[in-house]
Amino acid sequence: MKNRAQLITYVDRLSGGRMEDLQRLLAGPLDGVFGGVHLLPFFHPIDGADAGFDPIDHTQVDPRLGNWDDVRALAAQTDLIGDVIVNHVSSHSPQFKDFAERGDDSPYARMFLTYGCVFPDGATESDLAAIYRPRPGLPFTKYSTVQGRQVLLWTTFTSEQIDIDVQHVEGERYLDSVLTRFHHAGIRAIRLDAVGYAVKKAGTSCFMIPDTFEFIDALTAKAHALGIEVLVEIHAHYRDQIAIARRVDWVYDFALPPLVLHTLYTRDATSLKHWLDIRPRNAVTVLDTHDGIGVLDVGADRQGPGLLAPEDIDTLVEAIHERSNGQSRHATGVAASNLDLYQVNCTFYDALGRRDDEYLVARAIQCFVPGIPQIYYVGLLAGTNDMDRLRRTGVGRDINRHSYTATEVCEELNRPVVRRLIALLKLRNSHPAFGGAFRLLPTRADTIVMEWRDEAGCVRLDVDLAHAAASVTCSGAPSDSQGHRVWQSNLQEQA
Numbered sequence: 073m074k075n076r077a078q079l080i081t082y083v084d085r086l087s088g089g090r091m092e093d094l095q096r097l098l099a100g101p102l103d104g105v106f107g108g109v110h111l112l113p114f115f116h117p118i119d120g121a122d123a124g125f126d127p128i129d130h131t132q133v134d135p136r137l138g139n140w141d142d143v144r145a146l147a148a149q150t151d152l153i154g155d156v157i158v159n160h161v162s163s164h165s166p167q168f169k170d171f172a173e174r175g176d177d178s179p180y181a182r183m184f185l186t187y188g189c190v191f192p193d194g195a196t197e198s199d200l201a202a203i204y205r206p207r208p209g210l211p212f213t214k215y216s217t218v219q220g221r222q223v224l225l226w227t228t229f230t231s232e233q234i235d236i237d238v239q240h241v242e243g244e245r246y247l248d249s250v251l252t253r254f255h256h257a258g259i260r261a262i263r264l265d266a267v268g269y270a271v272k273k274a275g276t277s278c279f280m281i282p283d284t285f286e287f288i289d290a291l292t293a294k295a296h297a298l299g300i301e302v303l304v305e306i307h308a309h310y311r312d313q314i315a316i317a318r319r320v321d322w323v324y325d326f327a328l329p330p331l332v333l334h335t336l337y338t339r340d341a342t343s344l345k346h347w348l349d350i351r352p353r354n355a356v357t358v359l360d361t362h363d364g365i366g367v368l369d370v371g372a373d374r375q376g377p378g379l380l381a382p383e384d385i386d387t388l389v390e391a392i393h394e395r396s397n398g399q400s401r402h403a404t405g406v407a408a409s410n411l412d413l414y415q416v417n418c419t420f421y422d423a424l425g426r427r428d429d430e431y432l433v434a435r436a437i438q439c440f441v442p443g444i445p446q447i448y449y450v451g452l453l454a455g456t457n458d459m460d461r462l463r464r465t466g467v468g469r470d471i472n473r474h475s476y477t478a479t480e481v482c483e484e485l486n487r488p489v490v491r492r493l494i495a496l497l498k499l500r501n502s503h504p505a506f507g508g509a510f511r512l513l514p515t516r517a518d519t520i521v522m523e524w525r526d527e528a529g530c531v532r533l534d535v536d537l538a539h540a541a542a543s544v545t546c547s548g549a550p551s552d553s554q555g556h557r558v559w560q561s562n563l564q565e566q567a
Contacts, residue, residue, distance in 0.1 A: 073107075073110055073151060073153075073260070073261055073301060073321075073322065073356075073442065073444055074107035074108055074151055074444075075107075075506060075507055076106065076107025076108065076444075076500070076501040077106055077107060077164055077439070077444075077445045077446070077447060077497045077500050077501055078106055078107065078108040078109065078110055078152075078153070078356070078444060078445070078446040078447065079098075079102070079105075079106045079108075079109045079110070079446075079447055079452065080109075080110040080112065080149075080358075080361065080446050080448050080449065081109065081110070081111070081112060081125075081448070081449035082111075082112045082113075082114075082118070082362070082426075082446065082449070082473070083111060083112075083114050083118075083134070083137045083138075083238045084137060084475070085449065085473065085474065085475045085476060086449040086476055086481065087478075087481075088478040088481075089136070090136075090137055090138050090142070091114075091137055091138035091143065091145070091146055092113065092138065092142060092145075093140035093144050093478075094109075094146065095145065095149060097141075097481070098149065098150060099149065101481075101482075101485055102494075104489045104498055104502075105150065105270075105494055105497050105498060105501070106150065106447075106497070106501075107150070107501060108150055108151035108152070108153065108260075108261075108444075109146070109150050109151070109152055110152075110153035110154075110247060110263065110446060111143075111146075111152060111153065111154055111155075111275070112124065112152075112155065112362055112427070113125055113127065113128060113155055113157070114134060114137050114143070115127040115128075115130050115131075115132060115133065115134060116128050116129045116132040116133070116134045116135070116195070117134055118134045118136065118137065120162055120164075120181050120232070121230055121232040121233065122229065122230065122232075122233060123362070123469075123473065124228070125155070125157055125265065125266075126160070126161070126232055127157060127158075127161060127162055127165070127168075128160045128161075128162045128164045128165050129165065129166065130156075130157060130161065130246075130250050130253075131249055131250060131253045140165075140253075140256075141256045141259050141506070143258070143259070144257050144258050145259070146257065147257060147258030147259060150426050151260045151261070152257075152258065152259045152260060152261075153259070153260070153261040153262065153263060153264070153303065154254055154256070154259045154261075154262055154263070155217065155263050155265045156247065156250055156251065156262045156263070156264055156265065157265045157266065158236070158238060158247060158264050158265065158267050158270050158291070158522045159228060159229075159233075159235055159236065159238075159265070159266040159267065159269050160227070160228065160229065160233040160234055160236060160266070160309070161234055161236060162232060162233065163231070163232045163233070163234050163248075164232075164233070165234075167180040167183055167246070168180070168234055169183075170185065171183070171184060171217075172217075172218070173218060174218065174282055175217040175218045175219045175429070176217070176219065176221075179242065180242055180454050182237060182240045182241075182242055183236060183237060183242035183246060184225060184226075184234050184235065184236065184237065184244075185225070185226040185236065185237040185272060186223050186224055186226060186234040186255070187212055187223075187224035187225075187226055188223070188224070189225065189226075189237060189272075189420050190226070190272045190273065190274055190278075191274050195274065199274060199275065202275075202276065202277050202278075203278050203279075203463045204277040204278060204279035204317075205307035206228075206229075206307075206414065208458065211226055211227055211228045211235075212224040212226060212227065213225045213227040213231040213234075225278060226244050226272065228266070228269045229266070235269075235272075236270075238270050238287060239271065239287070241439045247291065248400075251294055251295060251298060251300070252298070252301070254298075254300065255298040255299070257277070259300065260299070260300060260301065261300060261301040261302070261303060261321075261322075262295060262300055262301075262302055262303065263303045263304075263305055264288065264289060264291065264302060264303070264305060264315055264438060265305055267284070267287075267288060267304060267305065267306070267308075268280045268284060268306045268308060270284060271284045279306055279308075280306065280312055285316075285319065286539070288302075288304060288316070288319065288320060289319060289367040292319070292320055292321075294312050295424075301321040301322065302320050302321050302322070303320070303321065303322040303324070304320050304322070304324070305324055305366050306323070306326075307322070307326055307366050307369055307414060308368070308369070308373075309329050309368075309369075309371075309373045309375050309378070310350075310351075310369060310370070310378065310379055311367070311375050311376075313325070313326070313327070313351075313352065313371040313545065314350070316350055316371075317352030317354055317355065318352075321354065322354055322355065322356050322444070323354065323355055323356070324329055324355065324356050324358060324435050325351060325352075325355040325356065325357045325358065325441070325443060325452070326358070326366045326369040327347055327351070327369045327370050327379055328347075328357055328358065328359065328438065328441065329344055329358065329359045329360065329365050329366065329420065330365060330367055330369065330370045330380065330385075331344045331347055331379060331380070331406075332344065332359060332364065332372075332434050332437055332438070333365070333372060333388060333391070333392070333423060334379060334380060334384060334388050335437075335557060336424065336430050336433065336434060336519075336535065336537070336540065337387075337388065338392045339518050339537040340517045340518065340537070341517055341519070341520050341535075341537060342462050342517050342519070343370075343379055343380055343384075344437075344450065344516075345512065345520070346379065346380060348377055348441065348512050348522075349512070351402050351442075353442045353443065353510075354443070355441075355442070355443035355444075355445065356443060356444045356445075356446050357438050357441050357443045357445050357446065358438075358445075358446050358448070359420045359434055359435070359438050359448075359451060360419065360420040360448040360450065360451045360472065361448050362448065362469065362472070362473060363415055363469055364403075364404070364415025364416050364417040364418070364468070364472070364526070365392065365413070365415060365416045365417075365418060365420070365423060365467060366414055366415050367385050367388065367389060367414055367416065368414030368415075369414075370385065371385055371414075381518070389416055392416050392418055392423045393416075395418070395422065395423055395424060395425035396418050396422040396423060396425070396457060399418065399422065399457045399459060399471070400416055400417060400418035400423070400457070400471070401418035401458070402459075402462065402471075403418065403457070403462055403468040403469070403470075403471040404416050404417045404418075404468055405433060405468075407427075408464065415469075416470065417468040417469050417471050417472060418457060418472065418554070419450055419456055419457050419471070419472045420434070420448075420451050421450075421451070421455060421456060422456055422457045423455045426454075426456065426488070427540070428454070428488070428489040428563050429540045429541065429561050429562055430490055430540045431489060431493075432489065432493060432496070432542065432563075433495060433537075433540055433541065433542045433561050434484065435447075435493055436496060436535070436542045436544065436559075436561060437520065437522075437533070437534055437535065437542075439496055439497070439499075439525070439533075440522040440533045441522070445497075445500060447497065448472075449476075450472055450473070450474055452482035452490070452493065452494075453476070453485070453487075453490055454484070454487065454490055455472075455474055455484075456471065456491070457472070458470065458471055458472070458474040459471065461473065461474065461475075462513055468546075480557055486562050489563065492559075492561070492563065495559060496559055499531075499544065499558060499559055503523040503524075503531045503546065504526055504529075505525055505528070505529055505530055505531040505546075506524050506525060506527055507524075508524050508525050508526030508527075509524070509525055509526070510522070510523075510524055511523050511524075511525070518536070518537045518538045519534070519535060519536055519537060520534075520535035520537070521533065521534050521535070522532070523561065526546070529546065529547050529548045530546065530547045530555065531544065531545070531546050532544065532545050532546075532547075534556060541560070541561055541562050542560065542561040543557050543559065543560040543561070544557065544558055544559040544560070545557050545558065
């Protein structure tokens, strides 16, 4: 991946509808803003049970967005990341339909994971209680084959998302076909979606077990053979992220969003600075994504304490609800379907109470933290909670998945807060010091100072938490201590 900011977006929810529209947007108003684009699921269909994360055909572009030639054209313009959904397929997929029609005679019969595959001799109560799942209940769906046999399909997320047996030859062949298709389309990196759940084994939690790491290693080797880098998506204890980072190209820094919010709420950067000292450097940094704001990533588990104490996490969640005027409460937990136990559903802008200065401080921190900053399309436009979509669908995460019209995009790009964010991203992309050495300077708890330095000069971020202000200064040679300010978060001073 290029050491430049990336955009993460649905094709149809930002650009006006099709791949070619997104291509024009990137070459026009967003020219120079991004060095790569993560296309959220663009497979057939984009509007299934889980917004494209339940593909019927993972190797077919949804025709409403375009075709593989359009993907190749976009890949020729910018680096592309695509999702490889390793854990499951749709119950409407041709493979599962064949199994449904032919039962055990189907060549795909063993592609799908069942209770009996993992527990051939049955499971004890403790076996079932040990299974880790991000949603309430057990991960099984009862199904009747054409022969009349009752089977329990493994369904980690929903009953329409059938888990793949990734250790069986048919599961392996399926995933290989996806990698090959991506390679031919010019996709340069993949995100392994929900990979932590991919391997199930009796007597374990069935989440991030040693066999999972072996599976990630094997899939990464196949991707590398095709010239594709690998980004792993895991919501887990921070020590898991550190361990995974040693084995793959990139990991998400999912601890950053709650830590930045905690820092801005409390005006105390102690916890954030601790994380900056120990976190992996080969990270894709995010503040928001198509999912909610994770809190599991800063919490404790059997490995030990988290990055935030339990009472601080409780306070953080309540602060998000308060800042968003209670909107996030309607989209989180039992209040909304597609329930995730470890996420608060809210736009990052609303989580900060739509306070422009604090929002720009947060983005400045993200851009200076080591790694590749990835900007969610709603976050790029400092988007607000889409309560109308939430009411229509009842799906909590839809609060942060607004569909922008072309007119809306033009209007949002002219807002001062968005213009300042774009200026920051262009600076992040263009200043050569971001390819040099990083240093977090020792300061008081209510200030943060980060700098990047190479032989030619330095770029430095100063954050004053007490006043929710940030500024970026640049200097020439290392001996030049009189830097000149090139960016600041305070919109009133910029006017």
